[in-house]
Amino acid sequence: MTENDRRLHRQAALVKGRPAPHIAPRQKEAHRIRDDAEAIAIARELARDFAAGAVERDRERRLPLDEIERFSQSGLWAITVPKEYGGAGVSAATLAEVTAIISAADSSIGQIPQNHFYMVEALRLAGSEEQKRHYFKRILKGDRLGNAFTEIGTRTPVDFRTRFAERDGRLLLNGQKFYATGSLFAHVVVAVAKDAADRVHIVFIDRQTPGLDLVDDWSSFGQRSTGSGTVTFDEVEIEPFQVVDHDGVFERPTPMGPLAQIIHAAVQVGIARGALEETVAYVRAHARPFFELDIEHGYEDPHSIHALGDVAIRVHAAEALLARAGAFLDRATAAPDEATVAAASIAVAEVKAYGTEAAQLAANKLIELGGARSTLEGYGLDRYWRNARTHSLHDPVRWKYHHIGNFYLNGTLPPRHGAL
Known part of the structure; x- marks a missing residue:
């Protein structure tokens, strides 16, 4: 650029x-x-x-x-x-x-x-x-610490044009990032950038450093207040002390990838949990019975009871998968090798895939069981679906199923990167 x-x-x-x-x-x-x-x-x-x-x-x-x-x-x-x-x-x-x-x-x-x-x-x-x-x-x-990782306008989100190089005795960083979740709130912005040899590093930059610009231009319909906008580095001078090798943590078995992903999985499980709790509260307080039924309250509707039970099972299953993935990840952290890191990556992929589906199901059922009144803007109940759908797009769940199936069916270890 x-x-x-x-x-x-x-x-x-x-x-x-x-x-x-x-x-x-x-x-x-x-x-x-x-x-x-x-x-x-x-x-x-x-x-x-x-x-x-x-x-x-x-x-x-x-x-x-x-x-x-x-x-x-x-x-x-x-x-x-x-x-x-x-x-x-x-x-x-x-x-x-x-x-x-x-x-x-x-x-x-x-x-x-x-x-x-x-x-x-x-x-x-x-x-x-x-x-x-x-x-x-x-x-x-x-x-x-704030994120300045992903870029737009490149072939994939993890192709990096942001670089640092020595010029006239100074180490200078230039580039631009988007989806920079956390940077608007950060004391230290952490940029992912390539060096002159195309090796990827992370660079710790104090917020007040000259040449570092942040813009609150995140306009997605979901996760609206994450501040995941633009960060620009324009001739930002850095020191070698601020630079940490990023490629190296994936060139050997480490828990880096599943650690990154279990947090994303937990966001989805949290959305599912919140939507389920909101459904119970809203249906108990506001839902009216279908006019064909001779009952007093919406929460007595047998179809609503069945649907709520189905959602509860799925949310609780996602919570159990999250705890299970945490146990696998702790083992990989204590003794990282090909087997433990792969097992942790697969366990985290399982909860990311299932938790994402549980969150969207719970968010959908919240509106369905709540009825037409639940769509009123004042309740803000649509935020669960918008947030679940938006957050799920960090990496496609369809690839989680692929890596999970390939692991169990063919013994193929998942790739090592920040999305697994």
Whole structure:
């Protein structure tokens, strides 16, 4: 992309979008979570509050700035920092459950830290000792990492034109990203970029660095308040200390891929859980019986009872698959090799595939069983389907089924990348 292309894209984005919000440097240190149980308890407390404003945030496409500040200050964004660096080092199952709890309340908020946790894992697996000490300390204090991974206008979303190279004694980064979930809220934007030898790295860039521009131009019909818009790097000067090798974590068996994906799976399971809970509450409170039935309440309708039972089974099955995938991922993290990493990848793919279908089914049945009144804008119940459908498009579920079937039928190990 030429400089003129970058300028034109920035101009177009500013017409469609809004300037990035100001994110002040962190003013105080975050709470330090001790263990898995505390993480779950705090997530439940936050979810109750986040649910209260979910409809309005979705309707107004309002960024959850205060909610994200509270989320990170709670200590939940640091729960995967290893214990030897002062973190809680929680299990993958706990990370997934925390994500599902928050996503049931507001799936945009649940998704926002996904890439933060991905980059924490990249540091754990590929960072130098000095990099780990530096960035883990910042994360424990409450700094948030944002994603600048995927690009548009390339053959695939993971073809990268964003690059850094040495020129006149300076290391300069140039390029543009989209779908940059989390960057609008970040203290550190993490760019995925190629070096002069076409090797892919991740680059940690403080938000106030000259040449780094963010635009709030995310206009999808779902996950409206994730802020997944444009990030541009225009002659951004970086130091070698900010660079961590990304290719290396997939050149050997590591839990990087399934760790990334179990968070996405948990978002879908959370949406399914939230839609089921909303269905029960709405049908109990508002649904009217079909006029052919001689009953008093909509919740006595035998077809509604049957449909609700079917949804409940599927949501609970998805929750069980999520916990199962977490156990597989914990084994792969403790002893990574071809077999454990492949098994974890397949287990995560199973819950991603099934959880995605469960979320869309639960979202559909919410409206079906709720009746015509449930479509009124004031209830905001359509957000479950819009969010489930939008979030599912990160990577096609049809390929999950392919890799799962190939693994069980032919013993073919799944590929190692961030989508498995």
